[in-house]
Amino acid sequence: MKPHQQGRPARRFTCLAFAIATSLGASAAYAQTDRERALEERVAQLEAVVQQLLEQQQSIRSETAAVRTEQSAQAARLDAIPAAAALPAGTAAIQASTLTPAANPGTRLTYGGFIKLDAMATNTSDGELAEGAGGARALYLPGAIPVGGTDEGADLDMHAQFSRFWLSADTTLDSGDKLRGYLEFDLFGSALGNEAATNTYGVTIRHAYATWNKWLAGQTWSNFQDVAALPDSVDFIGPTDGTTFVRQAQLRYTTGNWSFSAENPETLVTPHGGGARISSEDNSLPDFTVRYTRKGDWGHFGIAGLFRQLRYENPATSIEDSITGYGVSASGRFVLGPRDDIRYMLTAGRGISRYIGLAITNDAVLDAGGELDAIDTLAGFVAWRHAFNAKFRTNLFYARSQYDNDTANTGLGITKQVHSFHANAIWTPLPKLDLGLELMYGVRELENGADGDLTRLHFHAKYSF
Structure with a gap:
């Protein structure tokens, strides 16, 4: 998802809630009926849903940033492995770092x-x-x-x-x-x-x-x-x-x-x-x-x-x-x-x-x-x-x-x-x-x-x- 698209769902829910609240407020100037009170309860529920969606979106952003940080650190560790430790073609690495971290580079x-x-x-x-x-x-x-x-x-x-x-x-x-x-x-x-x-x-x-x-x-x-x-x-x-x-x-x-x-x-x-x-x-x-x-x-x-x-x-x-x-x-x-x-x-x-x-x-x-x-x-x-x-x-x-x-x-x-x-x-x-x-x-x-x-x-x- 592109950065300018990530906030659209939240803005849509916010606008919807505002419109409903404005309409109900105008109606309240005349009289409160059972139906109007039911609409107010539904507006409150929608506001709660919007807040929950906003919190979930923020959590996803934090987790994505943490994953990218770990990937960058992993790439740096792999770049630090000496060329002499390169594995033969067709073999798989069993670890990402050298067996002798305290030794001279290339040991x-x-x-x-x-x-x-x-x-x-x-x-x-x-x-x-x-x-x-x-x-x-x-x-x-x-x-x-x-x-x-x-x-x-x-x-x-x-x-x-x-x-x-x-x-x-x-x-x-x-x-x-x-x-x-x-x-x-x-x-x-x-x-x-x-x-x-x-x-x-x-x-x-x-x-x-x-x-x-x-x-x-x-x-x-x-x-x-x-x-x-x-x-x-x-x-x-x-x-x-x-x-x-x-x-x-x-x-x-x-x-x-x-x-x-x-x-x-x-x-x-x-x-x-x-x-x-x-x-x-x-x-x-x-x-x-x-x-x-x-x-x-x-x-x-x-x-x-x-x-x-x-x-x-x-x-x-x-x-x-x-x-x-x-x-x-x-x-x-x-x-x-x-x-x-x-x-x-x-x-x-x-x-x-x-x-x-x-x-x-x-x-x-x-x-x-x-x-x-x-x-x-x-x-x-x-x-x-x-x-x-x-x-x-x-x-x-x-x-x-x-x-x-x-x-x-x-x-x-x-x-x-x-x-x-x-x-x-x-x-x-x-x-x-x-x-x-x-x-x-x-x-x-x-x-x-x-x-x-x-x-x-x-x-x-x-x-x-």
Whole structure:
């Protein structure tokens, strides 16, 4: 309805009422009859109807104005959505505003992860694996293979602790600067329930870091580790015996093929004569790393160096000492053809055992005088991957590490070497769904010559999203 037309009904009713009232007023000059009184009552009713219509018209105008105001505000909110958040053709929006209102304009939020079931039948020759969350019953820990015990029957364990989820917020500013925040968690925390009923485990942090162009600050894989060289395994790590494997807080700078980092330090110490591990937090310097990586159609090759301080203080025994640890690691992946590749790693060093195989043994030992003596380490693995087709692949790999202990200081009950063989087959019947079966055999040997072995058949079902 046009604005000049909106008042016509009201004016018509008003004129009508006025005319009737004037006519009746003239008649009243002569005499009041019953009919005239009835007409007056009808005029009053008409006036009431006119007033009601006027009120309704005003209410309609107010509601129309409110709707137009809300439509304008909605359009403004839609205009404020960054172009980077535009939806693909054919999809519908589920909300009108950004998921990250406090973030920089243009920030893209992504989410992903996987759900994973692990089922393991394990047999050990010299004792039973210790139970408990995060232990050798959940994944392969070569340093925990029992030695010197009695033969045990097979144990079956099932869990979903390695299920994982992550969040990422990525922004490219108008200046061209690139910012990223990344958080990743799994369920490999301490048990909050029990296997009798709830099987509840805590959420644990894996990665938490921010990047600004070439800089990284936060917790992620050590720069000394080459994650891309790890084989495709059913076990959580696979070649644990011979690989570097550390996630920790760090400050890293990457330029071209080079990367440099200063990382969180921690010294693992064996008491003189052997005994329980000492985790020293007395370091005053970070662990320093440098890495060079070369990539191509043929695969990739990387070489990394590690330089660190080993330090231990114990005021109760007046022990205070600090020495230097160092190491080098070469690793990579070599493509043999469209269906085959070789993956490998070789690491050697002095005082770097914390970085090998989830700390199979310690970085240093205390001698009779209370001084630190670094332990030499040699570790490595080699793996062959073959894909029969897009849905079925197999992996064979061997891993090993050995430690040069001064038994006069460490005693004979310390790990001398560990090694393992693995063979698996992984089938992907549907996109993002993997069903895997892996057979592994691992051996741990002590300095006194005693050894123990572990045989495990491991199945997993993994759905990534």
